[in-house]
Amino acid sequence: MTERKEFRDLAEPDAARDAIASLDLVPEPESVPLAEARGRVLAERVDAGIDVPGFDRASMDGYAVRARDTFGADEADPVELDLVGAVHAGATPEVTVESGTCAEVSTGAVMPDGADAVVMVERTDESAGGGDGTDRIAFRTSVAPGDHVMAAGADIAAGARALGPGTRLTPREIGLLSALGVDEVPVRGRPRVGIVSTGDELVRPGDELDPSSGEIYDVNSTTIAAGVAEAGGEPVLYPHAGDDYAEMERLLREAADECDLVLSSGSTSASAVDVIYRVIEERGELLLHGVAVKPGKPMLVGRLDRADGGESAYVGLPGYPVSALTIFRTFVAPAVREAAGLPEPRTATVEGRMAVRERYGEGRLRLMPVGLLDLGDETAADGPAGARERPLVYPVDKGSGATTSLVEADGVVAVDPDTEYLEAGEPVTVQLFSPDVRPPTLLGVGEDDPAVNRLLDRLENPRYLPVGSREGYRRLRDGVPDVAVTAGPTDREVDDVVLGEWRREWGLVVPADNPEGVEGLADLVDRDLRFVNRPTGTGLRRGLDDALEDLAAERSASPGELTERIDGYVLTLRAFESPVRRVLAGDADAGLALRETAERLDCGFVPLGEQPVAVRAAADRADREAVASLADELDDDGIATLIEGIAGYSA
Amino acid sequence: MTERKEFRDLAEPDAARDAIASLDLVPEPESVPLAEARGRVLAERVDAGIDVPGFDRASMDGYAVRARDTFGADEADPVELDLVGAVHAGATPEVTVESGTCAEVSTGAVMPDGADAVVMVERTDESAGGGDGTDRIAFRTSVAPGDHVMAAGADIAAGARALGPGTRLTPREIGLLSALGVDEVPVRGRPRVGIVSTGDELVRPGDELDPSSGEIYDVNSTTIAAGVAEAGGEPVLYPHAGDDYAEMERLLREAADECDLVLSSGSTSASAVDVIYRVIEERGELLLHGVAVKPGKPMLVGRLDRADGGESAYVGLPGYPVSALTIFRTFVAPAVREAAGLPEPRTATVEGRMAVRERYGEGRLRLMPVGLLDLGDETAADGPAGARERPLVYPVDKGSGATTSLVEADGVVAVDPDTEYLEAGEPVTVQLFSPDVRPPTLLGVGEDDPAVNRLLDRLENPRYLPVGSREGYRRLRDGVPDVAVTAGPTDREVDDVVLGEWRREWGLVVPADNPEGVEGLADLVDRDLRFVNRPTGTGLRRGLDDALEDLAAERSASPGELTERIDGYVLTLRAFESPVRRVLAGDADAGLALRETAERLDCGFVPLGEQPVAVRAAADRADREAVASLADELDDDGIATLIEGIAGYSA
Secondary structure (H helix, E strand, O other): OOOOOOOOOOEOHHHHHHHHHOOOOOOOOEEEEHHHOOOOEEOOOEEOOOOEOOOOEEOOOEEEEOHHHHOOOOOOOOEEEEEEEEEOOOOOOOOEOOOOEEEEEOOOOEOOEOOOEEEEHHHEEEEOOOOOOOOEEEEOOOOOOOOOEEOOOOOEOOOOEEEOOOOEOOHHHHHHHHHOOOOEEEEOOOOEEEEEEEOOOEEOOOOOOOHHHOOEEOOHHHHHHHHHHHOOOEEEEOOOEOOOHHHHHHHHHHHHHHOOEEEEEOOOOHHHHHHHHHHHHHHEEEEEEOEOEEOOOOOEEEEEEOOOOOEEEEEEOOOOHHHHHHHHHHHHHHHHHHHHOOOOOHHHEEEEEEOOOEEOOOOOEEEEEEEEEOOOOEOOOOOOOOOEOOOEEEEOOOOOOOOOHHHHOOEEEEEOOOOOEEOOOOEEEEEEOOOOOOOOOEEEEEOOOHHHHHHHHOOOOEEEEOOOHHHHHHHHHHOOOOEEEEEOOOOOOOOEEEEEEEEEEEEEEEOOOOOOOOOOHHHHHHOOOOEEEOOOOOHHHHHHHHHHHHHHHHHOOOHHHHHHOOOOOOOEOOOOOHHHHHHHOOOOOEEEEEHHHHHHOOOEEEEEEEEEEEEEEEHHHOOOHHHHHHHHHOOHHHHHHHHOOOOOEEO | OOOOOOOOOOEOHHHHHHHHHOOOOOOOOEEEEHHHOOOOEEOOOEEOOOOEOOOOEEOOOEEEEOHHHHOOOOOOOOEEEEEEEEEOOOOOOOOEOOOOEEEEEOOOOEOOEOOOEEEEHHHEEEEOOOOOOOOEEEEOOOOOOOOOEEOOOOOEOOOOEEEOOOOEOOHHHHHHHHHOOOOEEEEOOOOEEEEEEEOOOEEOOOOOOOHHHOOEEOOHHHHHHHHHHHOOOEEEEOOOEOOOHHHHHHHHHHHHHHOOEEEEEOOOOHHHHHHHHHHHHHHEEEEEEOEOEEOOOOOEEEEEEOOOOOEEEEEEOOOOHHHHHHHHHHHHHHHHHHHHOOOOOHHHEEEEEEOOOEEOOOOOEEEEEEEEEOOOOEOOOOOOOOOEOOOEEEEOOOOOOOOOHHHHOOEEEEEOOOOOEEOOOOEEEEEEOOOOOOOOOEEEEEOOOHHHHHHHHOOOOEEEEOOOHHHHHHHHHHOOOOEEEEEOOOOOOOOEEEEEEEEEEEEEEEOOOOOOOOOOHHHHHHOOOOEEEOOOOOHHHHHHHHHHHHHHHHOOOOHHHHHHOOOOOOOEOOOOOHHHHHHHOOOOOEEEEEHHHHHHOOOEEEEEEEEEEEEEEEHHHOOOHHHHHHHHHOOHHHHHHHHOOOOOEEO
16 A cells, blocks of 8 residues: 555644745736626726716707806796707717807717707797798706706716726726726736646546446536636646656646646545645645645645746645535635635625534534525514524535535535534524525425426425435424425324325336246245345335335245345435336346336336325424425425326326 | 607506516527536536446545454454455456455445445554465454445436526536536526617727717627626627617617617617617517606617517617616616526625615606615624624715716615605615625725825725815715815814825926916916816815915905906816816816826926825724724825825825
8 A cells, every 4th residue: 555644743724724825826917808807807997098078068958058048048938049050969069059049969969169058958949930040949947057068077087096906897897997998908817727636537527437447527627617717717627647646747737837826636545645745845845734624634735836937836625526625615715816806705605503403523623514594584673674594504414525415515614623512503604615506495305206306396496305205204303404205104203294295106127028027026035036225214115115014924924034035135226216227237137116217217117006205394384485385386286297297106 | 859759658667577577588598518507507407317426436545345354353353354456546446355355445446346345544454464475454443334435326326316407507516517427518598688889979998089079988888798798698799870760770680680688778869769769669569668767767678570580679778877787787687687597696785774864756766876885883782693784875976977976886776756765874775786796895085186096096995986175074074984085274173083194286287398487376367378277175276266365365356356367267177187188188278286297297387385185084983994904004104105206295
């Protein structure tokens, strides 16, 4: 086994932050066309180069006059002036307004010489022409000099400070820059962040995967690249490096030459980490190795030499996806944003309250993955108006290797090394995985079921954890989720409300045309068939075990005697479709499945029974808007459309 | 004058919303590469196509064993097993673990046949080899079947629901899609929004501008295009259309053929609006003309026929920039987001409280432009922890024609037609112009001064309104801003704290080498010189008027008698640089200016005096963090660097 680096002297998290802050990621400013400037940050102050407007501008449709000529005019006693011409927006005035005359102007027109005010058309009348054929206009109001005229430079004058350095360009700033005629905007550069993923086992999404040789798709590269872009950086993906020193060195140096920051991520194996460690030590400088944080202990911080004599910053992220994203979000994204000149978005954190008591005591900072559920309660009347009760926060701990934690958790809570407990109800700050993460409005748990999947598609932003009927019902009792879906009988007492119910047919999936002639459970027990099961706690398994109990009773045997004789009884697969796929692949002769799945995937099916599937809301959540929307989908019509065309389903 | 449409029957704002909601903007779904999917919205549910992991996977570095072989092992009494090989991540196992043997595995490796658990390397020792040269490993702990192994499909199983339709793709969802090997993602289309700006006077930013013919830069096209992109649409800019019917028709039809929604904006002139009105009536359908909202009365909603027989939606926006952005944000952006499948960002609104009393009573919905100032006060202890007092909200009313309102206001408050007053302190909801608008941390008002501009560049996100010394000091007294900058003496009593002070030299700017030989104020009075002034209320003007008073006293005349004789005394320009530019352009012989500006722009300068410039904080704001940061910049060293190299400035 490769000699491995021990993380004996773990750095404190603040030291890691300081080390990263000591690296220089700030790229050169650049100039971008105005049309591409949205979201960028001004590198320098922009002063107005021109007066806006560039001329004295009529700000109403009407008549340009000498204000003095209108003095005394009112509805009862209008003043009449000779109309000597017209000026439209975008035209050079070809008329001068002398005393006693006026000129028609449209909004935006240049004020003709001599005129110093505009009378809006609504307060005028075309009058009878004078004897000489000229038109005359009657004015039913008087105006003061400057009325309805915007003087040149009155909006913003040439030389005035328009926008300061560090301003983020949103549509309105783009509008002001347009008014100034700016079409190339000096902005902060986006730090280029190279991502080198390591590990022989990684395959790019879209490429062919060979699971038998342990290949998996590379999750970290794309996740971190998206995180870099979100933080205002420009991600650059490099090809995978294996555990080979020369190849790793070549890739890291290439990335260092081209980027402000290089991140490595991907492999969790110590040998790949060792190779990186050596490259950094030999081709740069290692500032820090190992941080007292969970997850993220193997984090590296350093510098890489460039061919041009300069340096690039380097951070090594842990290998598991949730760990990598957590460390990126906590330590690296702030540095990328800082280099890009962007503040942390206001939506990057959420103030929540613990839904459950959580124990901790590992003596290092824990970045605990958590899910959020916003119950949308109004707070007490004495809080700030419109403020809401903090959302519920519950720990998500599927092990750091689980990719699904990425979407089952919404962010992390930093738990201090000295904290032993977080109490239920205790306020906590959740660092969201992304400012765009939108915590779900409804949390469901329970049985994995195709009609449930269809139901979820009809809801706005739900979260559903298919933990099985038994565990789902247990969680409902413990008070975190809104809803549990159970299949088959329930054994507990929970204060719940059934929102809707349907029935589903279950049995054995067998290859098409049932080549082994399987007729029922007895065949599994008595014949040499390879079986695949579902986990304890699922409704399907409960159905199977109840049926096996009946069979055992018939035979005056114990259920255990029967199950011992089923080859594969202990082989449980996680999703309702998995046993069917196993049979399809020829790796099993029979599996526990729904008629729906067997028929949809063109397999044979041996029916064993029907069971009810119930959608149950916690009684104290039944009035929530999101639960009410769910209930609406589960009225008689709703259930009819929900199960329509699903084989073996009935209301 | 063109016959104009009267807006006699204004539609209610809700009717306008309904009319827009009745239009179909939803584009076809599309498929995008994973690397470009961030921020997009899933068009359909994504189920897992593969098991993740695709094999039983070691989740620790260590040894794969048959768990049963380790039963009973502990520190005191280790179990030894023969090492029969190794499996690394990304490799196909070439070894089988029989009873009594083990195989080295790295994290991520495929579990070799026969093994059902992993013992982490930290709980093992390499043992003395057996006599036959095989290695033996000592295990100091027992494991259960499945320990440190992630079963195939345990993370997510093939067929399981991975992500629901409508999910916005943030880094974590991109991670999950990567794990599933998805590299092309089915997403909602982005509605294409064509923008046709109208008006002969409009010039694209970057093109040459002729102000004498009334040309101005087109603000709305770029502003609205940025707003469309922000709302998840794809903006398409079309060339400007003048007021010509045939040209307008051609452009609108082209845009309708290519887009889901066509917006027109730009001209405020009634004739351009009339032309659009006719095109929509003749080449489509007008649903609504005129809405009871201020600003935005001339809004149009309709449909445009396409060459292919289909239809495009159409909304006509008002012409003034703030009005156009307000109506876009209030009525159009929600429809674009809806069509793109995006929710309104949480940051799109801010709960604030009125800083002042505001009267209203026009009988139609008012979308009042407002500025925000977040004082960052903690609320009372009984509010939700971490909640803050609502930011101050103050009306910004520079007239809807002012482009600078775009950046002096942060958004709008919808004031109900029945509301007569908004009381100071009353809670209001501010619809920000953009979810990315970051309200300023400091609000300053007062004199326009180059050292102030430099000072502002050193602060984080300040807002400064150069309203002149007198108005600035008045506003400080009225309690909205944090800080006022005054030049020259102040006449009021305000409870303020001077944070810093410097002196500046002022006088007359004249052309380089002073060709007219101007020596002082008397020349302006006694000779035939064209002068340009600064507005009443600025410190510079105060200096001039005080000096004129002295001159009048010398001559035993009234100041009015002197000012009457100055050609251009009433011609005031808005920014401190403007008179200098006027002199530079040859349009004036002398102007009121700072030595700084005259020298910087290579003009001559006739000194008339010095005046103090003071940065004053409202006493009750002096402890604010942003004010303290400002004070830090104004210590002796700060002022020294602030005025360093500015001609005529002294501490």
